[in-house]
Amino acid sequence: MKVDKQDNATLLGESGAKLTTTVWHHYNIFDLDNFTAEEIGLVIKVADAMKEVLSRPIKKVPTLRGKIIANLFYEASTRTRLSFELAAKNLSADTVNITTSTSSVTKGESLVDTLNTLQALGADIIVMRHYCSGAPNIAARHLRANIINAGDGWHAHPTQALLDLYTIREHKGRLDKLKVVIIGDILHSRVARSDIWGLSHMGAQITLCCPFTLLPIGLNQSPDQFPVVNIEPDIDRALKDADVVMALRLQKERQQCGLLPSIREYIQLYQINQPRLNRARPDAILLHPGPVNEGIEVAPDIVYGRHSVITEQVANGVAIRMALFYLLAGSKE
Amino acid sequence: MSEKILMTADEIRRTLARVAHEILEQNKAVQDIILVGMRTRGVPLAQRIARLIENFEGLRTPVGALDISLYRDDLSSLDIQPVVQRTDIPVSVDGKAVVLVDDVLYTGRSIRAAMDALIDLGRPDSIQLAVLIDRGHRELPIRANYVGKNVPSAHDEEIQVQLEETDGKDEVTLITTPPGEK
Numbered sequence: 294m295k296v297d298k299q300d301n302a303t304l305l306g307e308s309g310a311k312l313t314t315t316v317w318h319h320y321n322i323f324d325l326d327n328f329t330a331e332e333i334g335l336v337i338k339v340a341d342a343m344k345e346v347l348s349r350p351i352k353k354v355p356t357l358r359g360k361i362i363a364n365l366f367y368e369a370s371t372r373t374r375l376s377f378e379l380a381a382k383n384l385s386a387d388t389v390n391i392t393t394s395t396s397s398v399t400k401g402e403s404l405v406d407t408l409n410t411l412q413a414l415g416a417d418i419i420v421m422r423h424y425c426s427g428a429p430n431i432a433a434r435h436l437r438a439n440i441i442n443a444g445d446g447w448h449a450h451p452t453q454a455l456l457d458l459y460t461i462r463e464h465k466g467r468l469d470k471l472k473v474v475i476i477g478d479i480l481h482s483r484v485a486r487s488d489i490w491g492l493s494h495m496g497a498q499i500t501l502c503c504p505f506t507l508l509p510i511g512l513n514q515s516p517d518q519f520p521v522v523n524i525e526p527d528i529d530r531a532l533k534d535a536d537v538v539m540a541l542r543l544q545k546e547r548q549q550c551g552l553l554p555s556i557r558e559y560i561q562l563y564q565i566n567q568p569r570l571n572r573a574r575p576d577a578i579l580l581h582p583g584p585v586n587e588g589i590e591v592a593p594d595i596v597y598g599r600h601s602v603i604t605e606q607v608a609n610g611v612a613i614r615m616a617l618f619y620l621l622a623g624s625k626e
Numbered sequence: 627m628s629e630k631i632l633m634t635a636d637e638i639r640r641t642l643a644r645v646a647h648e649i650l651e652q653n654k655a656v657q658d659i660i661l662v663g664m665r666t667r668g669v670p671l672a673q674r675i676a677r678l679i680e681n682f683e684g685l686r687t688p689v690g691a692l693d694i695s696l697y698r699d700d701l702s703s704l705d706i707q708p709v710v711q712r713t714d715i716p717v718s719v720d721g722k723a724v725v726l727v728d729d730v731l732y733t734g735r736s737i738r739a740a741m742d743a744l745i746d747l748g749r750p751d752s753i754q755l756a757v758l759i760d761r762g763h764r765e766l767p768i769r770a771n772y773v774g775k776n777v778p779s780a781h782d783e784e785i786q787v788q789l790e791e792t793d794g795k796d797e798v799t800l801i802t803t804p805p806g807e808k
Contacts, residue, residue, distance in 0.1 A: 315706055335709065342693060342710040351746050354696040384696075616710075619696075623707030 320624050321433045321440040322617060324449035325490040333494055337459050339616035340609070346383065347612055357386035357622055363416040364390045365407065366443070367398070367423045372583055372607055373443050373453070377420045380614035389416070408432050418621060421445075426483075439621040447483055453582050454487035456613040458495065460606050461537050464578050469496030474531050474573075476502045476565060477541030477590050480509050480552070484582045485541055493520035500524070502531035503563065506552040528563055535573040538600070540565050540581040540591050556589060566592035570600055578602045627803050632777060632785070635796035638758070641774040642671070645756055646678035648772050653723050656683050658751070660719060662690040664728040664740055665711055670791035671758060672727040690715030692726070697739035719748040725772075729787040731757040734768035759798060761785050 316331040325333070346354055362381040366374055374390065381388045391411070393399070398407060404423070411419055418439045421429050426446030433440045444450040462468055473492055479485045479501055492499050500523040501508065513521050525531040532538065543559065553559050570577065579591070579600040587593045595601060633641065653659050656679070663672030669691045676687045695701075695710040726740055741753055756772035761779040777800065779785060784801040788794075 317707075339710050342696075342712045345712045345714070346696070349747060354746070355742070356696040356698075356701065619710065620707070623701060623704065 317620055317624065319621070320626050321429070321442075322451050322621070323429050323433075323440075323442050323445075325451050325454055325487050325494065326449075328451075328491070328494060330494050330496075333455070333458060333491060336455055336613065336616050336620065337462060339619060340455075340459055340612040343383075343612040343615040343619075344609070346615070347608070352383050353385060354383065355385045356619060357381070357384040360386040360417045360622065361415050362386045362388050362418045362420065362618065363411045363414075363438075364388065364420045364443075365393075365411065365422070366391070367393045367421075367428075368444065370422055370443070372610065373422065376607070376610040377441075377443060377452075377614050380611050380618060383611070384615055384618055386418075386618065389414075404428060404432065405435050408436055412436050412438050418618060437626070439624065441617060441621070444483055447481055447486075449487045450483040450582075451487045451491075452610070452614055452617065453484050454491040455617070456606055456610040457484075457488055457539065457580055457582070458491050459609050459613055460580065460602055461578070463605075463609070464602060465536060468492065471497045471536040472500065472534060473497045473537040473539065474500045474502055474525075474535045475539045475541065476528065476531065476563060478507050478543050478547075479503050479541065480507045481544045481547045482541045485539075488539060489520055489522060493522075497537075498523070500531050500535075502526065502528055504553065504559070528565075528569055529572055532565075532569055532572040535577050538565065538570065538573055538577055538579045540579065540585075542582065542584060543586055543590050545586070545589075560589060564588075564590060564592055565595065567595055567598070570595060573600075580606055583607070627801060630800045630802070631797060632759070632800050633775060633798035635790075638774075638796045638798065641758070642674055643678055645772045645774055646675045646682065649675065649725055649754075649756065650679060650682060652754070652771065655723070656685050656687070658721070658723050660688045660690060660715070660717060660722045660724050660750075662692050662715060662724055662726050662740075662744070664726060664736065665691055665693045667729040667787055667789055667792055668692075668727045670789050671729060671756075672725075673791075675725075675727060675756070688715075688717045690717075692740055692743055694736055694739040694743055697743045699735060699739070713743065713747075715747060719744060719750045722750050723752050723754065724750040725754045725756050727756045729758050729789075730785050731755070731760045731768075731770050731773075732763055734764045734766040737768050738766050758787060759785055 316335055364374055364377055378388050416438050420441045420443050422443040423445050426448035428445050429440050429442040475485050502525050581603050585596055587596055661672040661676050663669035672689050676689045679687050691714045693711040693713050695708040754771040757770045758774040759777050760770055760773045761777045786799045788797045790796050
């Protein structure tokens with residue numbers, strides 16, 4: 294049992310005591326674009342309670358007993374899939390995992406057929422990762438089960454963004470007015486896209502730093518459709534006084550089309566290393582969604598260095614996903 | 627709608643003093659008592675009882691807060707899902723006499739959930755129950771060890787407990803809504 298500072302505020306649950314689940318309006322989770330700051334605050338608050346469960350000797354509560362949660366992964370994944378599975382198990386749900394390489398998908402079964410099969414077998418919540426952007430939205434049109442997007446193409450990875458927000462809030466005590474720098478392959482990054490939505494809802498100031506070839510086109514041109522961000526291609530200037538540094542994995546499998554002259558040049562110009570990090574605030578934290586290409590986007594010595602919160606992100610992911618399962622289980626269509 | 631005051635601030639204060647004495651009377655080893663308040667209003671009640679025990683015995687009793695949302699049996703049928711809050715119990719419950727504290731005892735279902743939650747945290751020597759109001763209508767075989775006030779009530783009546791810490795004043799009221807006004 295974790296021993297906490299036992300003041301009135303923690304005992305009475307003061308932080309956001311007025312929050313109720315009536316602010317929650319999601320039956321499915323596709324991205325954070327349609328989330329409000331109150332909803333994100335609610336997820337963080339519920340995740341706090343879940344984190345306390347994770348600190349117990351018996352990390353299991355009976356909340357979702359009898360529910361079936363299916364993990365349907367069309368793309369490789371270690372931490373996200375495991376994290377969802379552990380989150381479900383900690384809440385006493387039953388889990389089934391479908392890795393498409395060993396399923397009927399190899400016999401040509403369509404996405405909708407596979408989903409219908411899962412639903413017919415009784416899945417209450419389907420966690421889904423797919424290489425096509427928008428696949429979870431199509432799934433939701435055909436199903437009664439709640440859908441959680443665990444990453445779709447280049448589009449979104451909302452649960453990763455929520456665990457990033459949670460981790461930042463845990464270290465900084467807040468999210469608004471923080472200077473957050475996102476560095477790396479933003480074009481191919483669904484994590485970056487969801488992070489930008491979440492951070493901007495919470496009032497953080499976002500700076501993107503990468504070669505122009507790795508920047509999505511049309512940024513800042515339609516503020517009503519995508520949050521406004523700062524763009525600073527020079528890493529030294531971008532990192533100045535940063536509170537939070539978010540590194541992204543350079544998606545080597547997607548670099549065949551000449552967006553970068555060479556990986557070596559990218560390392561020289563954009564690798565996050567200690568001398569560069571020294572320009573950030575002394576208490577800056579470094580996040581990375583994983584898996585890390587050590588020595589490419591981040592120098593090996595800082596992956597587990599004093600700024601790094603990368604392993605905490607993984608642990609917080611379980612709490613966030615427990616919170617989302619809990620909230621979806623109580624949601625009404 | 628009619629309101630009737632069941633307990634004033636003074637009555638609440640005297641009642642809690644009696645409950646604190648009863649807890650001490652029943653538990654010879656004062657140092658083994660832990661008071662665990664059930665969120666939300668059980669927590670300030672537990673803190674007040676702890677202060678009273680400290681006044682009487684000069685010994686500080688640990689106070690914890692228990693959230694039972696994850697142990698409820700009616701999550702899927704509730705209109706408004708409760709916000710889960712942290713459970714904070716500062717010491718291990720192993721071998722201790724845990725006194726659960728809540729404002730109103732009604733069906734007994736939240737106490738059932740609280741006992742499950744406590745047992746997941748360890749193995750207390752005993753679990754006891756202290757409530758400010760017992761309004762009857764139990765749906766489970768559960769009984770309180772310490773009762774502030776017994777209030778026989780009808781199902782359609784509502785008992786509202788207000789406390790300084792959470793609501794700005796100490797008062798217990800019985801609210802009756804005639805069937806026509808619903």
